[in-house]
Amino acid sequence: MLLLNTKFLSLKNSVNARVVLKRLPFILIGLGFWVLFYVGTYKVLSYVREIIFFGEILSKKLFSMTFFSLLGFLILSSIITAISSFYLSKDIPLLLSKPVKIKDILRLKALDAFANSSWMVLSFMPPVFIAYGVSYGAGGEYYLLIFGCFLFFSIITTGIGITLAHILTRIFPAKRTRTVLLGIGMALFVLLYFLIKGLIPHDISTPEGLISSIMSFRAESPLLPSYWIAEAVFPVLTKSGFDVFYALILFGGALFFLLLSEITGLKFYRTNIERIQPSGEIIKKGVFGGYYPGINTAMLYKDIKTFFRDTGQWSQIIIIGALIMIYVYNFKSIPVNALSGFSFIGEIMVLVNLVLSGLVLSAVSARFIYASVSLEGQAFWIIRTSPVDINRFIRSKFLYGFIPVTALMLILVLLTNLAMNVRGLLMYVSLGTIFMLCVSVSGLGTGFGAIYPKFKYENIASVSMSLGGMAFMLIAFSLILATLSLEAWIFYIANIGEMLDVTGKLQIAAAIILVLLINACAFYVPMKIGIKKLREQTGII
Amino acid sequence: MILIDNVSKSFNGSYAVRNLSVDVENGGIFGIVGPNGAGKTTTIRMMTGLLTPDSGKIIVGKYDIVKEPIKAKSILGYVPDKAFLYEKLTAREFLIFISSIYKIQKSEALSRIDQMLELFGIKDVGDELIESFSQGMRQRLLFSSALIHNPEALLVDEPFMGLDPFGVRMLKGVIRDLSSKGVTIFLATHSLHIAEELCHRVGFINKGALIAIKTKDEITGIEGGLEGLFLRMGE
Numbered sequence: 001m002l003l004l005n006t007k008f009l010s011l012k013n014s015v016n017a018r019v020v021l022k023r024l025p026f027i028l029i030g031l032g033f034w035v036l037f038y039v040g041t042y043k044v045l046s047y048v049r050e051i052i053f054f055g056e057i058l059s060k061k062l063f064s065m066t067f068f069s070l071l072g073f074l075i076l077s078s079i080i081t082a083i084s085s086f087y088l089s090k091d092i093p094l095l096l097s098k099p100v101k102i103k104d105i106l107r108l109k110a111l112d113a114f115a116n117s118s119w120m121v122l123s124f125m126p127p128v129f130i131a132y133g134v135s136y137g138a139g140g141e142y143y144l145l146i147f148g149c150f151l152f153f154s155i156i157t158t159g160i161g162i163t164l165a166h167i168l169t170r171i172f173p174a175k176r177t178r179t180v181l182l183g184i185g186m187a188l189f190v191l192l193y194f195l196i197k198g199l200i201p202h203d204i205s206t207p208e209g210l211i212s213s214i215m216s217f218r219a220e221s222p223l224l225p226s227y228w229i230a231e232a233v234f235p236v237l238t239k240s241g242f243d244v245f246y247a248l249i250l251f252g253g254a255l256f257f258l259l260l261s262e263i264t265g266l267k268f269y270r271t272n273i274e275r276i277q278p279s280g281e282i283i284k285k286g287v288f289g290g291y292y293p294g295i296n297t298a299m300l301y302k303d304i305k306t307f308f309r310d311t312g313q314w315s316q317i318i319i320i321g322a323l324i325m326i327y328v329y330n331f332k333s334i335p336v337n338a339l340s341g342f343s344f345i346g347e348i349m350v351l352v353n354l355v356l357s358g359l360v361l362s363a364v365s366a367r368f369i370y371a372s373v374s375l376e377g378q379a380f381w382i383i384r385t386s387p388v389d390i391n392r393f394i395r396s397k398f399l400y401g402f403i404p405v406t407a408l409m410l411i412l413v414l415l416t417n418l419a420m421n422v423r424g425l426l427m428y429v430s431l432g433t434i435f436m437l438c439v440s441v442s443g444l445g446t447g448f449g450a451i452y453p454k455f456k457y458e459n460i461a462s463v464s465m466s467l468g469g470m471a472f473m474l475i476a477f478s479l480i481l482a483t484l485s486l487e488a489w490i491f492y493i494a495n496i497g498e499m500l501d502v503t504g505k506l507q508i509a510a511a512i513i514l515v516l517l518i519n520a521c522a523f524y525v526p527m528k529i530g531i532k533k534l535r536e537q538t539g540i541i
Numbered sequence: 542m543i544l545i546d547n548v549s550k551s552f553n554g555s556y557a558v559r560n561l562s563v564d565v566e567n568g569g570i571f572g573i574v575g576p577n578g579a580g581k582t583t584t585i586r587m588m589t590g591l592l593t594p595d596s597g598k599i600i601v602g603k604y605d606i607v608k609e610p611i612k613a614k615s616i617l618g619y620v621p622d623k624a625f626l627y628e629k630l631t632a633r634e635f636l637i638f639i640s641s642i643y644k645i646q647k648s649e650a651l652s653r654i655d656q657m658l659e660l661f662g663i664k665d666v667g668d669e670l671i672e673s674f675s676q677g678m679r680q681r682l683l684f685s686s687a688l689i690h691n692p693e694a695l696l697v698d699e700p701f702m703g704l705d706p707f708g709v710r711m712l713k714g715v716i717r718d719l720s721s722k723g724v725t726i727f728l729a730t731h732s733l734h735i736a737e738e739l740c741h742r743v744g745f746i747n748k749g750a751l752i753a754i755k756t757k758d759e760i761t762g763i764e765g766g767l768e769g770l771f772l773r774m775g776e
Contacts, residue, residue: 283631283668292650298641302627302634309629309670378625385589386642387615536593 026471033474034127041131060234066128067226070121074154078117078161084459085112087169087276106265114158120465122154132237142236149229149247152254156225159257166264169272225253299396313460320364350426351488353416354433358480361409361441366473369401369445371463374454390534394446394527402442409434433487440519441476447526448472450534479522486511542567542694542725548597550583557583559749570716570726572740574733574771580749581729582622585698589619602693615643618687622698624679628672632663632682635671636689643690657685676703695719697728701735713739737767
């Protein structure tokens with residue numbers, strides 16, 4: 001309890017009226033997106049429920065599929081945050097040197113891992129739950145139940161994540177945690193591959209096949225917590241009774257996995273901590289050993305080297321990788337033939353593809369571009385006291401994120417377009433659009449990261465998960481949506497009539513100018529403000 | 542070489558440094574001493590460009606640190622009191638990075654890096670990650686990085702932090718040697734006996750204001766030396 005008190009005191013000391021006021025815009029943006037999520041889920045749900053015969057079953061499927069996806073995501077995120085909290089946190093040497101029981105340290109760190117791995121999901125899920133509640137006209141008992149059950153569900157994933165983190169750190173013989181994470185990443189990719197491969201055994205080239213494949217989605221294994229939560233909550237949602245059994249299983253499961261994580265911790269933690277201490281590891285020179293960077297490339301070269309050696313940074317690729325795999329797989333599974341009868345289906349699919357790739361772009365940028373300035377950490381004094389102009393520094397940070405993110409996004413859009421048989425003008429337009437978005441979102445991310453740097457962090461993943469990081473992600477996605485809406489409008493105007501009148505041409509010109517203008521502003525303005533803020537930055541010292 | 546002219550700096554309405562004026566000649570070793578929170582570190586941070594003075598000016602060589610920061614910083618070396626470094630680089634890689642941003646030519650840089658690693662006794666660990674370095678090794682690396690570009694002035698906040706007796710003796714030699722070669726040294730410290738031994742002049746600062754400046758000869762004549770003087774002034 002005493003250890004927990006330090007957390008509460010830190011929180012209390014960092015929250016005051018000034019901080020809240022400063023963060024008010026972010027809170028408002030977050031609320032705006034809550035409304036958007038709510039409206040989006042409600043619309044989809046209303047549409048699905050109207051489908052004759054299958055509606056209600058599909059609605060329940062979507063409900064359990066949501067929890068099934070969350071199960072995987074939360075376990076993955078828990079493993080990574082558990083390794084950071086238990087093994088890489090800066091307060092560990094202090095805690096271990098004090099007369100504190102290991103059990104208490106384990107409990108404190110479990111709470112840390114729980115908060116860090118699930119806060120984002122916990123704060124973005126309520127609109128979905130509310131949309132379900134409103135759609136079914138559920139009473140207060142539904143909201144209480146889903147809140148409680150989701151809490152237990154998240155605790156279960158944290159418990160599993162922590163247990164696996166202790167075991168994996170124990171199993172892998174290397175002293176370096178990155179080897180452990182590489183192992184986790186590979187194992188998960190293999191798992192995900194087989195999981196996805198086994199998911200859709202049906203022919204999905206017809207609407208019937210598609211529905212049938214959704215119906216066969218194996219989220220129903222009674223062994224999975226996602227099944228327990230769906231079974232506990234759905235009857236209350238549809239007012240068809242309440243099965244206390246699954247609620248109790250969730251509660252019991254949460255207790256069991258917490259206990260299991262503690263027992264594993266008690267068994268392995270002490271030894272594991274000793275195994276991962278830095279121990280004068282000699283770095284071999286490698287292929288670029290003799291390379292001497294000039295002033296323009298020195299920072300970029302340093303950042304790249306650091307990236308590959310810093311587990312905290314590249315372990316995030318695992319989560320992003322899983323996200324991308326799911327995205328690509330979804331496009332591979334699109335029933336193009338079944339949909340070919342609809343007009344403008346090609347254009348609509350390209351648009352949907354761009355919206356989804358925009359989501360990936362926002363998430364990737366938050367993790368790698370927004371966090372790039374903060375990556376300097378408390379060593380930022382080196383840049384500030386060196387004869388390096390902040391402009392040059394920001395340019396280097398921009399390139400550090402922009403080059404890999406653009407390459408990734410271009411390849412993704414190209415491959416998914418090819419999977420959908422998109423060719424010609426649509427292909428060029430979508431590639432051009434994603435390139436432009438990469439430029440503007442990279443500028444936005446670098447600028448935002450410079451305006452709200454977090455040089456004192458426990459692990460770099462916490463930077464992109466901060467309020468500033470979340471706000472950036474939402475603003476970036478809004479920029480993407482605005483750009484794509486304007487482009488869709490251009491396409492619509494250009495295709496509705498054979499001959500365009502003057503108003504139509506003016507509308508197209510205005511939309512093109514607007515697209516270029518908002519993207520140019522997103523690229524330029526935040527970086528300009530960021531440079532000014534960094535020059536005034538005294539928070540690092 | 543270093544001119545601090547009537548400089549003030551306040552945080553949240555209270556002065557950290559008030560109307561400070563100091564002039565250090567080429568090759569001079571100036572020490573600034575004072576109790577905790579007196580304004581020593583703030584003074585050095587303003588000299589490096591990490592903080593901007595509210596009023597007054599700081600000239601390094603010919604350059605105003607506020608108006609021409611890049612030129613001023615290119616002739617400065619700085620060793621801070623807290624050794625935050627790029628933990629995932631090796632010592633050698635870190636020095637290569639510093640050499641690059643100071644625009645030192647490759648061949649010259651590589652030979653300077655070897656010299657520095659040798660001089661500060663960290664050649665054996667040059668290819669190890671900084672994260673495994675002890676406080677003393679970090680301090681040695683900080684000095685290496687501050688001197689790699691042959692600065693004209695060296696600013697040091699607590700120079701002997703974490704160093705073992707061998708390190709202290711070596712560093713005292715390095716500082717004297719630099720001074721004899723014309724490098725101006727400005728250091729803030731709590732180690733009064735070292736300040737007394739090394740510095741040509743010592744300034745006493747308390748509550749942001751400079752109380753007195755004494756030369757080495759003046760300090761030698763005072764009862765109890767620098768420590769006696771410090772305790773009397775701090776009362």
